[in-house]
Amino acid sequence: MWSLSLLFFGLLAVLPAAGQQAASSDPHRGALIAGGVDQFNGPMAAAEFYDFKTEAFSCKFLGGVNSATGACKNTLAQARFFASVAPLSGGGVLIAGGNGIGTICLNSAEIYTSSTGKFTATGSMTDAHCFAHTTTVLQNGEVLITGGEDETGNLVNTADMYNPATGKFECSGLGGADPTTGYCLSTLTDARFLDTATLLKDGRVLIAGGSDGSIVNTAELFNPVAGTFGCSGLGGSNATTGFCNNTMTDSRENHTATLIVTGPNAGDVLIAGGLDAAGNVQQTAELYSPAAGNFTATGSMTHARSLHTATRLRSGRILITGGEDGTGTVLKTADVYNPVAATFGQVGTMTTARALHTAVLITSGPKKGYVLITGGIDNAGKTLGTAELFNPKTEKFSATRSMKVGRSSQDGTALP
Numbered sequence: 001m002w003s004l005s006l007l008f009f010g011l012l013a014v015l016p017a018a019g020q021q022a023a024s025s026d027p028h029r030g031a032l033i034a035g036g037v038d039q040f041n042g043p044m045a046a047a048e049f050y051d052f053k054t055e056a057f058s059c060k061f062l063g064g065v066n067s068a069t070g071a072c073k074n075t076l077a078q079a080r081f082f083a084s085v086a087p088l089s090g091g092g093v094l095i096a097g098g099n100g101i102g103t104i105c106l107n108s109a110e111i112y113t114s115s116t117g118k119f120t121a122t123g124s125m126t127d128a129h130c131f132a133h134t135t136t137v138l139q140n141g142e143v144l145i146t147g148g149e150d151e152t153g154n155l156v157n158t159a160d161m162y163n164p165a166t167g168k169f170e171c172s173g174l175g176g177a178d179p180t181t182g183y184c185l186s187t188l189t190d191a192r193f194l195d196t197a198t199l200l201k202d203g204r205v206l207i208a209g210g211s212d213g214s215i216v217n218t219a220e221l222f223n224p225v226a227g228t229f230g231c232s233g234l235g236g237s238n239a240t241t242g243f244c245n246n247t248m249t250d251s252r253e254n255h256t257a258t259l260i261v262t263g264p265n266a267g268d269v270l271i272a273g274g275l276d277a278a279g280n281v282q283q284t285a286e287l288y289s290p291a292a293g294n295f296t297a298t299g300s301m302t303h304a305r306s307l308h309t310a311t312r313l314r315s316g317r318i319l320i321t322g323g324e325d326g327t328g329t330v331l332k333t334a335d336v337y338n339p340v341a342a343t344f345g346q347v348g349t350m351t352t353a354r355a356l357h358t359a360v361l362i363t364s365g366p367k368k369g370y371v372l373i374t375g376g377i378d379n380a381g382k383t384l385g386t387a388e389l390f391n392p393k394t395e396k397f398s399a400t401r402s403m404k405v406g407r408s409s410q411d412g413t414a415l416p
Helices: 004-011
Strands: 030-034 047-051 056-058 084-087 092-096 109-113 118-122 134-137 143-146 159-163 168-170 196-199 205-208 219-223 228-230 256-259 269-272 285-289 294-298 309-312 318-321 334-338 343-347 358-361 371-374 387-391 396-400 411-414
Touching: 030 092, 084 134, 084 411, 092 143, 134 196, 196 256, 205 269, 256 309, 309 358, 318 371, 358 411
Parallel strands: none
Antiparallel strands: 030 047, 030 411, 047 056, 084 092, 092 109, 109 118, 134 143, 143 159, 159 168, 196 205, 205 219, 219 228, 256 269, 269 285, 285 294, 309 318, 318 334, 334 343, 358 371, 371 387, 387 396
16 A cells, blocks of 8 residues: 555656547557656656557557567657656657656656657756646647746746747747746746646636645636736636635645536536545545636545546546545546536446556547556556556446556657
């Protein structure tokens, strides 16, 4: 059984990405699994590719197999965990920040190019964002990176923007650069760590919860037109605190946040689970309504969860898998949120208990619409190389072929 503090300071885990991108004409259709922590709790440069057509992990698009290690030949330019992974138009993937060897905080970034299967360094961020920052692909294709921890161990309110057209991080969409520090002038209203960032239908980004030293219930919105963070759409700014007046129903970190795309609450954001300010693992969930600008409670999950994943299915329902409960037990259970009924229901259990794992929606091939769930740790703290598939029609899980290398705290995304 693993305590939460050990997970944070021993593994320094990353929250998995949901991977909701649609497939294109690129023949390299699959999910890129990159970096993470190995069985010795060390950062990894290894990556691998789950091929949606063959339903197996492969090195075909990563230079082939290294006969000495069994891993793929083409590796990250920098070993890293707790990095952000964001799909780019044209089949590329941005991998930025995170922690390196010796938990060095990184401001470097690199690009995976699917046509070559190689990773190449790209421009660095203006500030280091490691250990639980957020990453959001905006409607114009640029990538917003916010918060986290810097190289001094401080929680930060800084932001960076990656422009795929120039291959650089720029401050033009964030108020310009501070001539003294070089950081972008537009910053969060509060330092945030282990929070969530969700792209809304109108192009704004909801940034919710996390910790500024204490776990908070505050939220804010990024306006990409103005390039600013603020409280318009959250009841305005509190004159005393400077935070937004409308707050979440519960304080949360290590929660999930998923845009709802169907039903009476389409356009709202489902926020579920996580830790509250007292350190309790939450079973509750809530909805943020962009129309009303407020948060309201919705049905609770069947189990309290933190370090879990949330993946929006093709039907619009939302799959919640695994994580840790309040006793530190790693879970095999899963829930599906029905956005029409606004209720959670338990579905079949996973083949393996998992926390710090990755869940990716399969966007093409014979298992289109299934969810690939891979890696993580089990109740013994063992790093897992196994993987499984969730069938949304039967609502059951089944084992699939394992990864080339066991890993936890990794990121994964379907290629666009």
